[in-house]
Amino acid sequence: MARGQGAALDRKKLMADPIMVTTIVVLITFLTLFILYPLAILLVDSFVGDGGFSFGIFQRIFAMPTFTRAITNTLKVGFVVGILSSLIGLLFAYVEVYVRLNKFAGGLFKVVSMLPVVSPPFVLSLSMIMLFGKAGLITRFLLKIYDNNVYGYWGIVIVQTLTFFPVCYMMLKGLLKNIDPSLEEAARDMGASRWKVFTSVTLPLMLPGLGNAFLVTFIESIADFANPMIIGGSYDTLATTIYLQITGAYDKAGAAAMAVVLLCITLAMFAVQKYYLEAKTAATLTGKASRARMLIEDKSVKIPLTILCSLGALFVIMMYICVPIGACFPTWGYKFFPLTGKWFAQVFTKYHGLKAFKDSFVLSLIASPITALLSMIISYLVVKRKFRAKGFIEAVSMLAMAVPGTVLGVGYIRGFSGGLFHTGILQGIYGTGLILIIVFVVRSLPTGTRSGISALRQIDKSIEESAYDMGADSFKVFMTVTLPLIKDSFLSGLVTAFVRSITAISAIILLVTPSFLLITVQINEFAEKGAFSLACAFATILIIITYGAVLLMNLFIKHFGTSRINKED
Amino acid sequence: MEKVKKGVRLDHISKIYQDPKTGKDFYAVKDTSLTIEPGSFVTLLGPSGCGKTTTLRMIAGFESPDEGEIYLGDEPINELTPNKRDTAMVFQSYALLPHYNVFDNVAYGLKLRKVPKDEIKERVTKILALVELAGMESRMTNQLSGGQQQRVALARALVIEPSVLLFDEPLSNLDAKLRVTMRTEIRRIQQEVGITAIYVTHDQSEAMALSDQIIIMNKGVVAQMGTPQEIYYHPVDEFVADFIGEANFLRGRMTGKDGRYVTLDVEGNPLRVPGRDGMEAGTEYTVVLRPEAATLADEGGLPCRVVLSCFMGSYQNYHVMVGDTLVKLEEHNPKNKRIYQVGESCSLVFDPESVHVL
Numbered sequence: 001m002a003r004g005q006g007a008a009l010d011r012k013k014l015m016a017d018p019i020m021v022t023t024i025v026v027l028i029t030f031l032t033l034f035i036l037y038p039l040a041i042l043l044v045d046s047f048v049g050d051g052g053f054s055f056g057i058f059q060r061i062f063a064m065p066t067f068t069r070a071i072t073n074t075l076k077v078g079f080v081v082g083i084l085s086s087l088i089g090l091l092f093a094y095v096e097v098y099v100r101l102n103k104f105a106g107g108l109f110k111v112v113s114m115l116p117v118v119s120p121p122f123v124l125s126l127s128m129i130m131l132f133g134k135a136g137l138i139t140r141f142l143l144k145i146y147d148n149n150v151y152g153y154w155g156i157v158i159v160q161t162l163t164f165f166p167v168c169y170m171m172l173k174g175l176l177k178n179i180d181p182s183l184e185e186a187a188r189d190m191g192a193s194r195w196k197v198f199t200s201v202t203l204p205l206m207l208p209g210l211g212n213a214f215l216v217t218f219i220e221s222i223a224d225f226a227n228p229m230i231i232g233g234s235y236d237t238l239a240t241t242i243y244l245q246i247t248g249a250y251d252k253a254g255a256a257a258m259a260v261v262l263l264c265i266t267l268a269m270f271a272v273q274k275y276y277l278e279a280k281t282a283a284t285l286t287g288k289a290s291r292a293r294m295l296i297e298d299k300s301v302k303i304p305l306t307i308l309c310s311l312g313a314l315f316v317i318m319m320y321i322c323v324p325i326g327a328c329f330p331t332w333g334y335k336f337f338p339l340t341g342k343w344f345a346q347v348f349t350k351y352h353g354l355k356a357f358k359d360s361f362v363l364s365l366i367a368s369p370i371t372a373l374l375s376m377i378i379s380y381l382v383v384k385r386k387f388r389a390k391g392f393i394e395a396v397s398m399l400a401m402a403v404p405g406t407v408l409g410v411g412y413i414r415g416f417s418g419g420l421f422h423t424g425i426l427q428g429i430y431g432t433g434l435i436l437i438i439v440f441v442v443r444s445l446p447t448g449t450r451s452g453i454s455a456l457r458q459i460d461k462s463i464e465e466s467a468y469d470m471g472a473d474s475f476k477v478f479m480t481v482t483l484p485l486i487k488d489s490f491l492s493g494l495v496t497a498f499v500r501s502i503t504a505i506s507a508i509i510l511l512v513t514p515s516f517l518l519i520t521v522q523i524n525e526f527a528e529k530g531a532f533s534l535a536c537a538f539a540t541i542l543i544i545i546t547y548g549a550v551l552l553m554n555l556f557i558k559h560f561g562t563s564r565i566n567k568e569d
Numbered sequence: 570m571e572k573v574k575k576g577v578r579l580d581h582i583s584k585i586y587q588d589p590k591t592g593k594d595f596y597a598v599k600d601t602s603l604t605i606e607p608g609s610f611v612t613l614l615g616p617s618g619c620g621k622t623t624t625l626r627m628i629a630g631f632e633s634p635d636e637g638e639i640y641l642g643d644e645p646i647n648e649l650t651p652n653k654r655d656t657a658m659v660f661q662s663y664a665l666l667p668h669y670n671v672f673d674n675v676a677y678g679l680k681l682r683k684v685p686k687d688e689i690k691e692r693v694t695k696i697l698a699l700v701e702l703a704g705m706e707s708r709m710t711n712q713l714s715g716g717q718q719q720r721v722a723l724a725r726a727l728v729i730e731p732s733v734l735l736f737d738e739p740l741s742n743l744d745a746k747l748r749v750t751m752r753t754e755i756r757r758i759q760q761e762v763g764i765t766a767i768y769v770t771h772d773q774s775e776a777m778a779l780s781d782q783i784i785i786m787n788k789g790v791v792a793q794m795g796t797p798q799e800i801y802y803h804p805v806d807e808f809v810a811d812f813i814g815e816a817n818f819l820r821g822r823m824t825g826k827d828g829r830y831v832t833l834d835v836e837g838n839p840l841r842v843p844g845r846d847g848m849e850a851g852t853e854y855t856v857v858l859r860p861e862a863a864t865l866a867d868e869g870g871l872p873c874r875v876v877l878s879c880f881m882g883s884y885q886n887y888h889v890m891v892g893d894t895l896v897k898l899e900e901h902n903p904k905n906k907r908i909y910q911v912g913e914s915c916s917l918v919f920d921p922e923s924v925h926v927l
Contacts, residue, residue: 002635003585003594009633013650466664466722469629470678470729471652480677484668 014387020474023377028389030374031396034442038411039263039403041421045414046257057257067258070241074222075265077153077237081160082218086210088161088312089168094202095305096169097176100295105306108313115320116166118546120503120520122226122527123539124159127322129231130332130532137322151233159227162316164220168213175209175281176202181293194301208280215273219266223404225506226520230527238262239406239506246510252414259410263403270402323543327536343537351534356517357541363433363516364501367440371497374441375448376490380482382449383456384464385474401446405506412439412511431513439508440501447500448493455489456482488557495553499546574607574765575642575655575732577628582637584623597623599789600636605767605782607642610759612768612776615786616812621769622737624786628767629735630654641732657726658735661742663718665710671697671721672706678729696728699758716747723755727762734759736768740775752778773813777801785809803925810857810927817858817896823850830921836892838871842921855927860899863919865889865909870918875909891917 015021046057061067095101096109131138132150139148179202187197225239232240238258245255296302326332328339347353375397381387382394416435419427429435459482467481468474483490505520512518519542526535584598598620605611613621626632628639630651638645646654657678665674672693679689697703700720710718719739726734736755740748756779759766770776776783777797785792785800785808793805804810807818821833821840831844833854842856865875865887873896877888885903889896896917900906909915 004635006584006633006635009647012648013630013633016648016650016653460662460664462660462662462664463666465631465651466658466660466725467666467677468631468651469656469658470725471681472677473650473652476681481666 010386011388017474020385024381024387024389024393027374027378027381027393031393034438035396035400035403037420038408038415041415042256042259042263042407042411045253046260057253061254061257061261066236067241070236070238071261073153073235074237074239074262077156077160077228078218078221080157081164081221082214084157084161085165085168085217086172086213088165089170089172089213090206090210091305092165092169092309092312093172093176094198095309096173098293098296099302099305100297101306105310105313108310108317112166112313112316113170114550115316116163118499118543118550119163119320120226120523120539120542120546121163121224121505122230122520122523123323123543124162124319125155125227125230126523126527126532126535126539127319127326128155128159129527130326130536131319131322135332149233151231152235155231155233156228156235156237159231160221160224162319163224163227164217166316167220168217171213171216172206172209175206179205185294194296194298208277212273212277212281215269215277219269219273219402222262222266222269223406223506225404225406225509226524229524238265239404242406242410243510246410246413252410255410256414259407263407266402266404266407267399274398320543323536324540327533327540329533332532343533344541346534347537347541351522352517353538353541356519356522356538357545359433359516360502360519360542361545363436363518364440364498367437367444367501368494368498370437371441371444371448371501372490372494375445375493375497376452376483376486377478378445378449379452379456379486380478383453384461384482397445397449400442401450405443405504405508406510408439408442409507409510412507431511431515433516435511436508436516436518439511440497440504443504443507444497444500448497451489451493451496452486455486459485487560491553491556495549498549502546503542573642574763576607576609576765577603577605577733577767578640579603579624579628580638580640582624582627582634582639584620584627584632585635586623596620596789598627598634601789601791602637603784603791603794605765607765608763609781610756610766610768610779611782611784612770612780613784613786614770614773614776614812615792616771618788619786620789621771621786625658625735625737625767625769628733629656629658655732656735657729657731657733658737659719659722659726659739661738663710663715663722663739663742665718665721665725667710669710670706671702671708671710671713674710674721675725675728678725682729692728693724696724699727699761700724700754715743716751719743719751720754723758727758727764732765734764734766736766736770738770739768740770741772748772748775749778755779777813783813785812787812804857804927806927807855807857810925815860815897817860817863817894817898819856819858819891819894819896820853821856822853823848825850831926835871836894838891840871842924842926845926848926857925857927858896858919859923860897861901862923863896863898863917864900865898866916866918868916870916873915873917875911875913875915878909878911880908889915889917 047053047055092109092112101109128150130136132148133139134146134148136148136150139145183205184197184201187201192200222237223239225243228235228237228240229243236244239262242255242258242262245251245258327343328341330338330340330342378393378397382390412435416426416430419425463485464477464481467477472480503520505524508518509521509524512521519538523535523538523542526532526538579601582598582601583596585594586597587594601624613624615621623632627634630646630649634647638647640646641655666677669677675693675696676689679692684692693706694703697706700723702717702720702724705713705717710721713721722739739755740751743751752775768779780797782794783797783800784794787808793800793809800809800813804813810816810818819835819840821835823831824834824839825832826844826848829843830841831848833840833842833856835856840856848854871891873889873891875887875889877886879886880903883901885900885906885908887898887900887909889898898917
């Protein structure tokens with residue numbers, strides 16, 4: 001059997017479509033140049049020194065106690081944060097799906113699920129310090145504890161857990177909704193108590209999903225740069241150690257090798273999560289619930305669970321609210337009244353706030369449509385077309401998900417500061433706004449692609465085929481059929497990319513030059529210096545921008561989205 | 570339509586797929602050659618997995634054949650992409666563009682062909698009248714019933730005046746009654762337009778009602794091609810006989826021959842039936858007996874015993890054992906006939922001219 005002719009014909013048909021071929025070539029070039037190449041150069045640089053191939057650099061970094069300690073620290077934090085986040089996430093998801101909630105609690109849950117979308121990464125660290133630190137509002141003024149130390153291990157764990165558990169909550173909620181209620185009803189019917197049903201039916205079904213949530217959080221925690229930077233104190237994780245190795249010790253080769261180690265850890269976890277747990281989750285939870293679930297009305301279950309979750313939610317919300325309030329106190333920790341706008345004024349008068357917001361805003365605004373369009377094109381190619389390089393495109397754009405920002409940043413430094421392979425080619429983009437835009441795009445691409453893929457999978461393949469059959473070429477099909485049908489996903493991809501870009505820090509902080517002032521970098525700087533009021537003022541304005549963007553998106557989707565078409569019947 | 574009608578020719582076409590579980594290659598369609606006459610209505614009929622849809626999708630251009638060449642008229646079309654082929658497909662799921670209304674859906678292909686606006690309006694209006702959807706132009710597709718959506722899909726395919734119309738199980742999402750109405754409609758429209766149509770289905774009654782020619786496929790190869798009558802009365806093998814209608818198989822060794830008749834020994838009883846060329850005494854042959862072609866009597870045929878007797882309204886359904894062979898039959902209009910009960914011994918009677926020797 002030879003499949004040669006069919007494959008040759010498929011290739012010929014593809015080549016008959018120049019726009020499609022150009023798109024694929026451009027995509028492959030982009031992915032290779034800005035995702036694969038920076039990672040490859042890290043590997044090369046950490047093995048090949050002046051004296052040829054050697055393990056010298058690795059031997060050197062593993063001999064550093066700061067580095068080995070950072071590995072243990074990172075794994076320890078990641079593990080605990082992973083477990084805590086999945087458990088809290090499960091609690092929230094369970095309560096939302098199984099218990100009848102009143103309006104107030106339901107609203108709280110919604111806010112909690114929204115927060116991680118709009119919030120910059122270090123907001124919780126700021127408020128943690130301001131509420132529970134040495135001069136913390138709660139510790140010092142309410143509880144009269146004068147020497148509470150929030151910096152370090154527990155600080156990171158608490159802040160990261162609060163940051164990441166909403167993601168677990170959303171993931172697990174989707175899975176719980178897919179459990180067929182009749183399974184649990186059957187167990188109840190045979191005499192199992194509610195607790196027994198949970199431990200013998202619900203939990204085993206959710207186990208792969210929980211594992212999945214755990215690993216996703218683990219990876220996020222390991223890759224997190226901003227929180228350990230601000231609240232870690234002397235407790236360094238891999239991400240911060242790498243940053244300090246570059247900015248403090250000017251040891252770029254060492255940082256590259258450390259980045260390789262960090263990358264290996266996240267890649268290994270990503271592989272387990274993607275190829276083992278995701279498949280398993282899909283296998284245990286197939287299909288849809290056959291009908292609506294009987295919600296738990298039992299007061300002895302309902303009241304404590306609702307109160308517990310509501311308190312948790314209120315706590316998280318309070319942490320966020322603390323930031324804008326903190327920006328209004330005259331002197332944090334000493335003088336609270338009268339509230340003042342002086343910090344906001346200083347942001348703009350003294351600290352080039354306008355330029356910072358303009359730079360961040362403009363760069364993100366340029367990056368987001370590129371990201372959204374690229375991710376939709378990638379999703380279209382991956383889901384709807386078949387060609388040989390498809391596997392490559394899919395794999396590389398998913399790989400970007402497992403690459404911590406810090407690693408990417410170091411890769412870009414090594415890969416582009418001296419030009420491609422240190423030859424000077426493309427050196428021109430280093431230190432410019434262009435490379436920042438590219439980083440924004442690469443960092444948001446996986447999320448956009450993932451949402452695009454799942455949106456496209458919902459669309460019957462024959463709809464596009466019918467357009468193709470009617471005489472439209474690939475470009476026409478994409479513009480007149482695919483894109484209009486996934487408009488919602490495209491719009492939300494646009495805003496997600498914008499929000500992710502404007503709040504990004506881990507890779508950017510390594511690549512930004514003094515000619516660009518970015519808000520996140522400013523916040524980090526002021527927080528480092530202990531100027532929390534200024535950091536809060538910056539952060540508040542950032543939150544307003546991101547929240548505004550999300551509101552705008554929802555408005556757009558409501559009025560122009562595809563959901564409108566379906567509502568007409 | 571003044572267009573020259575075109576036929577379709579498949580010349581030793583094969584398509585190889587990989588089994589996702591075992592990773593082994595297998596033929597989805599194997600060495601298939603067909604000639605479909607211009608203006609005829611041809612059905613590809615077969616069980617799921619027989620290669621009928623793959624064949625259709627190769628003609629449309631969505632799949633590329635691994636061996637052989639496909640011709641549209643006299644032109645080889647292997648290298649043409651679906652959008653360059655002069656075919657139009659009606660999909661199982663209708664595949665209407667959900668963000669367009671009825672008019673825009675039908676006009677889509679014409680707009681791509683840069684037909685002037687006035688002409689688009691004229692042609693769309695005409696075609697919508699043909700499928701009896703006049704006045705529905707501004708409806709969104711999700712405001713239509715399944716039957717109406719199917720008509721839009723048909724109009725959209727017809728309006729670009731393709732040489733060949735392809736149908737991929739278009740009626741399988743409709744309820745039983747509507748299916749019957751729609752297939753009459755499809756046949757009427759096809760004959761009015763005079764277009765070549767290739768229709769894929771697994772429903773034999775649809776194939777019977779619609780087709781000039783039926784192509785029965787099994788495991789990637791064509792089992793038989795012929796008119797509905799040829800296929801029903803003269804199936805080439807047991808698969809075809811069993812797939813089209815109900816069939817009983819009586820097996821027996823040939824014991825003698827006189828003129829065009831042969832005698833077979835069926836379960837110890839001599840059975841005289843019309844023979845065919847090339848039959849030899851001593852070989853075992855299979856006789857196809859349709860359930861409606863036989864009846865029960867007290868004597869005069871093959872002795873049998875009733876194991877099931879069931880009143881179905883328009884007929885009495887019997888299962889009888891002739892020796893070890895189960896025979897199912899339908900006694901139509903049973904009202905004034907003697908009804909045999911389970912356990913009774915009787916006789917299976919049929920006209921020798923109504924059976925077919927494989």
